[in-house]
Amino acid sequence: MPVPYRIGLLGLGHVGGALARRLVEDADRIATAAGRPIALEAIAVAHPQGRSAPAPLRPANEVVGDAKLDAIVELMGGLEPAHTYIKAALQAGRQLITANKQVIATHGPTLARLGPLRFEASVASAIPIVETLAESLGSDRIRAVTGILNGTTNSILEAMGAGSSYADALADAQRRGLAEADPSADVEAHDPAAKLAIIAMLAFHHRIDPSQIARVGIRELGHAELLNARERGCIVKLIAAARTVNERGIEADVRPRLIPRDAPMARVDGAMNAIAVDATYAGPLFLQGVGAGPDAAASAVLADLVRAARDIPASAGALLASLADQPVAAIAPMGSNPPYPSAS
Numbered sequence: 001m002p003v004p005y006r007i008g009l010l011g012l013g014h015v016g017g018a019l020a021r022r023l024v025e026d027a028d029r030i031a032t033a034a035g036r037p038i039a040l041e042a043i044a045v046a047h048p049q050g051r052s053a054p055a056p057l058r059p060a061n062e063v064v065g066d067a068k069l070d071a072i073v074e075l076m077g078g079l080e081p082a083h084t085y086i087k088a089a090l091q092a093g094r095q096l097i098t099a100n101k102q103v104i105a106t107h108g109p110t111l112a113r114l115g116p117l118r119f120e121a122s123v124a125s126a127i128p129i130v131e132t133l134a135e136s137l138g139s140d141r142i143r144a145v146t147g148i149l150n151g152t153t154n155s156i157l158e159a160m161g162a163g164s165s166y167a168d169a170l171a172d173a174q175r176r177g178l179a180e181a182d183p184s185a186d187v188e189a190h191d192p193a194a195k196l197a198i199i200a201m202l203a204f205h206h207r208i209d210p211s212q213i214a215r216v217g218i219r220e221l222g223h224a225e226l227l228n229a230r231e232r233g234c235i236v237k238l239i240a241a242a243r244t245v246n247e248r249g250i251e252a253d254v255r256p257r258l259i260p261r262d263a264p265m266a267r268v269d270g271a272m273n274a275i276a277v278d279a280t281y282a283g284p285l286f287l288q289g290v291g292a293g294p295d296a297a298a299s300a301v302l303a304d305l306v307r308a309a310r311d312i313p314a315s316a317g318a319l320l321a322s323l324a325d326q327p328v329a330a331i332a333p334m335g336s337n338p339p340y341p342s343a344s
Contacts, residue, residue, distance in 0.1 A: 002036035005309035008063035009043045010085055011075035012053060015099060015121075016043075018294035019075065019301050020054050030302065034309035041069060046076075064089045071095035071308050073301060074103075083107055090114035095314075097304045098122065099297050105194040105210040108201070109324040117317035118308060121300035123195045124149060124273040127289040128303065133202035133277070134316035141280040142203040144243035149192040149254075151271030151292040152179045153218050153238045156187070157256075158269060161226055161235055166219065178271060178292070189215035189238065189254040196240040199275070200252055202319060204244050206329035208252075213242075214333040216255035225256075234258040235266050241334050243278075253333045264288075 009016055023030065023040050031037040043053045044060035051057060064072055064085050072089040076082045079102045086103060089096050091114055098104065099121035103111070111117055120130045124147070133142070148154055155178050159169035170187070173179035185191045197210035218238055229236050237259045242252035259266045264286050268274040273291025278284055290296040308314070 002031075004037040004039040005034060005071070005305075006039050006041045006069050007071045007073055007305065008041060008066060008069045009055070009073045009075065010060055010063060010082070011077065012043055012045045012051070013075065013077070014294040015297040015301070016073075016075040018298035019073065022298055022302060024054055030306070034306045036309060038305055038309055042066060060085055061088075064094070065092060067092075069094060071097060071305070073305070074098040074100060075301070076100070077102075079103060079106065083111075086111055086117075087114065090117065095308045097301055097308065099301055101191070101194045101198065104320075105197040105208075108198065108320045109207055109326075112314075112317040112321035113324045116308070116314040117320070118304035118314050119198070119316065120304050121297045123198050124275060124287075124289070124291045125293065125296035126299050127273055127275060127287050127291060128300070129199060129275050129287060130202065130316045131303075132285075132287070133199065134319050137203075137277065137279055137282060137285075138315065138319065140282050142244075142277060143280060144241070144278040145196075145199050145203045145275065146239060146241045146265070146278075147192075147196070147199070147275035148237055148265060148268050148273055149195040149240045149275070149291065150186055150189075150238060151273060152183065152186040153189075153192075154268065154272065155270050157218060157221070157236055157238065160221065160223075161230075165223075166221065187219050188217040189240075192238065192240040192254045196242055196252060196254060199240075200242040200250060201323060202316060203242070203277070204250060204329075205319070205323065206250060207323040207326040208250070208331070209328045212328070212331040214253040214255070214331075216253070218256060221256060229258050232258060234260055237265055237268070239265070243334070245332075249332070250329050251332050251334045255334075 048057040101122040156169040193213045197208040239257040240254045274288040
């Protein structure tokens, strides 16, 4: 019988719980895909008292330091202490799988230099954009990437377009679990800016500082702007966009844009995400799928786990590692010109 691939899990929230369930309920199917069983050996949670879990609950530092584990899956979220645990796990020789966009956008290149780092779930959940850019398009020259990378704001804008006020649309999104009690990361565009930084690094092979990406959120949008868009045959979407402009220059921003109703981006509804890639040789590509939710994120984490169990190189991590010693690329806002016809 093949030797199991042993993993430790940091975090048992919505995504961690969905991953743990999949590892139990789909164990045989996952073992077939991975070439061997994937065994969840230990779990770390912030407050273990009274918690039930499908594996022993242990302190995070013990899980990270367990030499019997092949990989650590970090699903805690936030910058710290997640960054510290990821760094420690890589330094201890573990494979590291994470869905943490903040850590990857901010520290990805330096972390990836320490060991195999996999982060498909950090951008657009079920859409396999990370490995697509790193592997399938790694040798191409990407001119631009454009996307709807935040399902919360996409849902809010859709409701506002149907007549709801911003406050009512936000409250409804919060009731449905699409928006946090503090929605700032979404509505002020911090979340899609971090995701755009990751995509841009993979697409353009330049190091990006996410704090340099200009952001305009949706708080100030009102019915006047939406009515103006409708009169022009458009709808409003929060678009994350980046393109190369010279040898080291990049234009990038996240802001509401007018999208013609017949454009592919206009048909991306609700919590769905979409990413358009303008590649020199492969041509225009458009990827769309579920960009949020525990099951979608767990699916992307499992894809990384299967690749790790099969010893498939962490190509996206290797690409980020190659950027670690680069100076940060200069970034300017996109301006008024659209980056790609599908999101014009």
